Amino acid sequence: MSGTTIQRDRRRRQAIFRWVVLGLALLYFLVPMVSLFDFSIRFPLTGNVDLDSWAALFGGDDSGRLDMLGEGLTNSLIMAVMTVVISLALLLPTMVLVKLKSPQFSRAVEFISLLPLTIPAVVLVVGLAPIYLVISTRILDSNTIWLAFAYVILVLPFVYRSLDAGLRAIDLKTLTETARSFGASWWTIMVRVIVPNVRTAIISAVFISVALVLGEFTFARMLARTNLQTALFQINLSDGQIAAAVSLIALGGTTILLVLLDLVVGLREAARRRPEEPLAAAAPAPTPTETSAS
Amino acid sequence: MTLSRSAVPVSMAHLSRAFGSVRALDDFSLDLAPGEMVCLLGPSGCGKTTALRALSGLEDIDAGSITVDGVEVSGVPANKRDMAMVFQSYSLFPHMTVADNISFALELRKVPRAERTRILEESLELVGLGAHGNRYAHQLSGGQQQRVALARALAVRPQVLLLDEPLSALDAKVRVQLRDEIRRIQSEIGITALFVTHDQEEALAIADRVGVMQEGRLEQIGTPEEIYTAPRSGFVADFIGVTNRLAGRAASGVADVLGQRVPLLDGSADGDVAVLVRPENIELEPDAAGSAEVVVVGFLGAHSRVQLRLQDGTLVSAQVPVSEAHALTVGGRVALRLRPVPALAV
Numbered sequence: 001m002s003g004t005t006i007q008r009d010r011r012r013r014q015a016i017f018r019w020v021v022l023g024l025a026l027l028y029f030l031v032p033m034v035s036l037f038d039f040s041i042r043f044p045l046t047g048n049v050d051l052d053s054w055a056a057l058f059g060g061d062d063s064g065r066l067d068m069l070g071e072g073l074t075n076s077l078i079m080a081v082m083t084v085v086i087s088l089a090l091l092l093p094t095m096v097l098v099k100l101k102s103p104q105f106s107r108a109v110e111f112i113s114l115l116p117l118t119i120p121a122v123v124l125v126v127g128l129a130p131i132y133l134v135i136s137t138r139i140l141d142s143n144t145i146w147l148a149f150a151y152v153i154l155v156l157p158f159v160y161r162s163l164d165a166g167l168r169a170i171d172l173k174t175l176t177e178t179a180r181s182f183g184a185s186w187w188t189i190m191v192r193v194i195v196p197n198v199r200t201a202i203i204s205a206v207f208i209s210v211a212l213v214l215g216e217f218t219f220a221r222m223l224a225r226t227n228l229q230t231a232l233f234q235i236n237l238s239d240g241q242i243a244a245a246v247s248l249i250a251l252g253g254t255t256i257l258l259v260l261l262d263l264v265v266g267l268r269e270a271a272r273r274r275p276e277e278p279l280a281a282a283a284p285a286p287t288p289t290e291t292s293a294s
Numbered sequence: 295m296t297l298s299r300s301a302v303p304v305s306m307a308h309l310s311r312a313f314g315s316v317r318a319l320d321d322f323s324l325d326l327a328p329g330e331m332v333c334l335l336g337p338s339g340c341g342k343t344t345a346l347r348a349l350s351g352l353e354d355i356d357a358g359s360i361t362v363d364g365v366e367v368s369g370v371p372a373n374k375r376d377m378a379m380v381f382q383s384y385s386l387f388p389h390m391t392v393a394d395n396i397s398f399a400l401e402l403r404k405v406p407r408a409e410r411t412r413i414l415e416e417s418l419e420l421v422g423l424g425a426h427g428n429r430y431a432h433q434l435s436g437g438q439q440q441r442v443a444l445a446r447a448l449a450v451r452p453q454v455l456l457l458d459e460p461l462s463a464l465d466a467k468v469r470v471q472l473r474d475e476i477r478r479i480q481s482e483i484g485i486t487a488l489f490v491t492h493d494q495e496e497a498l499a500i501a502d503r504v505g506v507m508q509e510g511r512l513e514q515i516g517t518p519e520e521i522y523t524a525p526r527s528g529f530v531a532d533f534i535g536v537t538n539r540l541a542g543r544a545a546s547g548v549a550d551v552l553g554q555r556v557p558l559l560d561g562s563a564d565g566d567v568a569v570l571v572r573p574e575n576i577e578l579e580p581d582a583a584g585s586a587e588v589v590v591v592g593f594l595g596a597h598s599r600v601q602l603r604l605q606d607g608t609l610v611s612a613q614v615p616v617s618e619a620h621a622l623t624v625g626g627r628v629a630l631r632l633r634p635v636p637a638l639a640v
Contacts, residue, residue: 171383177352178385180372182450183402192398196389 033248040244053241057249069246072231075144079227080213082148084206087159090152092202095163096194099172113160116153121218124153132223144225151216155209162208166201170194203265207258214254301329301486302363302453304349309358311344311510318344319355320510326454329484331477332515333501335494337533341510343458346490350456351375362453378447382459384439386431386446392418393427396446403450417449418442420479437468444476448483455480455487461496473500494534498522506530524559528640531570538576538610539568544639552585552604557636567639571632573599573613580621581629586610588626591619602628 040053057066091113098105116124128150135149136142175197179189195202217229228250236243304326311319318341326332334342347353349360351372360368367375378399386395393414400410418424421441431439440460447455457476461469477500480487491497497504498518505515506529514526525531542551544567549556551569558569578600589609590601598619602610610630614622622628 170388171385174381174383174385175387177372178379178381178387179402180352181350181375181377181379181456182399182446183373183404185373188402193387197387199389 033251036244036248036251040241040248043241053239053245056239056242057245068226068234069228069231072226072228073250075226076214076216076228078145079148079151080210082145083151083155083213084209086148087152087155087209088202088205091156091159092163092194092198093190095160095167096172096176096190099167100176110160110164114157117157121154122222124150125219125222128219129223142225144220144227147219147223147225147227148213150219150223151209151213154216154219155205155212158208158212159205162201162205163198166198169201170197200265203261207261211254211258214250299451301484303328304363304454304486304488305359305361306345306349307359307361309345309348309360310356311341311348311353312356317341317510319348319358322358322507322510322512324505324512324515326486326488329481329486330502331480331487331489331500333489333491333497333504334507335491335497335504335533336507336513338492340507342490342492342507344510345507346456346458346488349454349488350377350379352379376453377456378450378452378454379456379458380440380443380447380460382462384431384436384463385443386434386439388431391428391430392423392434392442395431395442396449399446399450405450413449417445420448421445421475435468436464437472440464440472441475444479448479448485453486455485457487457489459491460489462491462493469496476500498534506533524636525570525638526559526561528568528570528638531638531640536573536611537570538573540571540608540610542567542569542639544569549637549639551632552630554632555634556632557634559636559638562637562639564639570638570640572635572637573611575633575635575637576610576612577631577633578602578612578614578618578622579629579631580626582627584627584629586628586630588622588624588628591622591624593619602630 041051042049094109098109132146132150135146140146172194175193176189179193184193214228216227217233219225220227220230221233232243232246232250235246306322306324309319309322310317316339320341322341322345324332324334324345334345336342344353348355351367351370351374355368358368359366362376386392387398390398396414396417397410400413405413414427415424418427421444423438423441423445426434426438426442431442434442440463443460460476461473464472473496476489489497489500498521501518503515504518504521506513506521508529514521514530516524521530522534525534531537540551542549542556544550544558544562544564546564547558547562549558549562549567549569551571556569556571574597586602586604588600589603590599592599592601593616594613596616597613598616600612600614600619600622602612604610612630
């Protein structure tokens with residue numbers, strides 16, 4: 001057998017292996033979703049297939065269940081935005097300042113930021129209950145969206161990890177000092193220099209925060225607030241099929257949202273990198289400079 | 295040239311800065327004349343970078359005064375001082391093109407938009423990178439990145455140009471090229487500049503005056519030639535170039551070394567001393583009865599570096615023209631003659 005044949009065989013085996021892995025992964029994700037869809041259209045007792053639950057969702061159901069769902073979804077989306085904004089506004093400047101000015105505190109910041117990971121949500125919520133009693137009676141009101149403050153704690157470890165990776169990847173000290181020496185204020189440095197250079201990290205922090213907030217149940221349930229998950233749970237108690245349909249939509253919606261975000265970022269990255277090829281081809285510089293790349 | 299403006303004097307007086315128990319600057323004083331390029335040179339940890347950062351405002355000082363063009367700036371934050379810096383590590387903003395990097399700096403300095411394009415082109419031309427405006431830092435070689443950093447620093451027409459080991463990340467050939475270019479541009483524009491390096495060859499080649507630092511203090515400052523030929527201390531003599539320490543006896547400005555008389559520089563010690571003799575001030579003559587043995591002959595291009603062993607075992611380094619080195623053989627004996635060039639005894 002010639003060498004090329006062996007190579008071709010190996011390539012084909014590798015291709016097959018890749019498709020098998022991809023197939024298994026897809027199966028792992030798709031089976032629950034297909035089951036969910038199946039559940040939403042098949043009446044459990046009789047096994048009859050109908051689209052009543054979906055019709056109820058899109059055809060306008062006057063039972064008020066969907067009002068609750070709409071409220072939960074709206075609350076969750078608002079809270080997702082609030083959580084993202086607050087956690088980034090809190091953590092990014094803190095981490096930058098600690099890295100630049102007082103690196104001795106970086107361990108403490110890391111510890112505090114990662115702490116929520118080790119505390120179960122149920123335990124957290126027990127501590128948060130009296131605080132929310134004060135918040136809802138004395139400071140703000142009992143609106144669900146104030147739960148975003150608690151969600152900030154919840155997403156802290158993930159936001160920290162993302163930003164930490166992003167900040168490690170750039171020469172923070174030199175970049176800020178350069179900008180300072182040219183006259184940039186700290187605000188300008190943050191907005192014009194640091195944020196653009198850790199954008200990928202910020203996006204990944206946003207992804208995980210949004211996903212976490214949209215999927216949060218424990219806090220909202222135990223503090224008797226209405227978010228997407230508690231609404232779904234409530235509907236499930238009365239009509240499991242509609243709940244399944246909504247879950248599917250929520251899942252799909254989140255996925256589409258994240259994929260869109262990813263695409264937008266990807267396109268912008270690509271646009272930024274694109275000049276590389278034609279320039280590299282036209283390398284010899286008409287200057288007395290060294291032309292060889294280091 | 296529009297990039298130039300009238301150069302200003304800079305004065306740093308009695309600066310102190312301590313990091314814990316380490317005194318990075320210890321009563322450090324340095325004056326720069328308008329348009330002068332001064333190099334601070336010293337081993338790592340000698341405080342040279344702290345001095346530069348103190349001038350830039352990136353480092354606070356505990357005591358002392360800094361004036362630029364007669365104006366006290368020591369209380370002024372870095373972003374309000376009219377200086378620009380080229381760093382050792384590549385400092386181009388990675389998310390911006392070369393042109394955007396320079397425009398951003400100009401924008402920060404509140405240069406009107408209409409002027410930015412012209413200054414941008416001019417400063418890129420100055421460093422020979424006119425065609426590279428739309429590239430990103432990662433598409434440039436290290437040398438090119440530092441050229442852009444230099445162009446960016448000059449574009450804002452600062453009062454003072456600060457260079458913090460800008461060449462030390464580059465390979466040898468690019469380093470020499472860019473070094474000469476920095477010197478050319480600096481004198482062309484006539485800007486006051488402070489250059490920090492640990493590379494003595496670089497310092498001697500580029501500076502109007504070289505300041506040798508040790509433990510937070512300026513050990514000696516003078517023209518490169520003064521520093522090299524008339525070091526004021528053993529530290530400076532050792533740090534700059536290669537120096538032999540030859541045992542001798544000194545009295546009233548003359549030393550007796552290896553049976554020869556060598557005039558001494560001011561500030562030399564008396565009595566039993568070590569006389570610091572440069573390799574190029576030692577002449578060799580093949581002589582079977584000579585006092586030294588050739589250990590190594592190393593070819594350096596125009597010169598050869600010859601290692602000798604004296605009878606007492608001391609190793610001595612001599613530098614001779616290649617044509618003379620041909621006459622030497624390893625293991626052969628030579629007679630050693632010291633040129634009557636003033637040397638320092640310590």
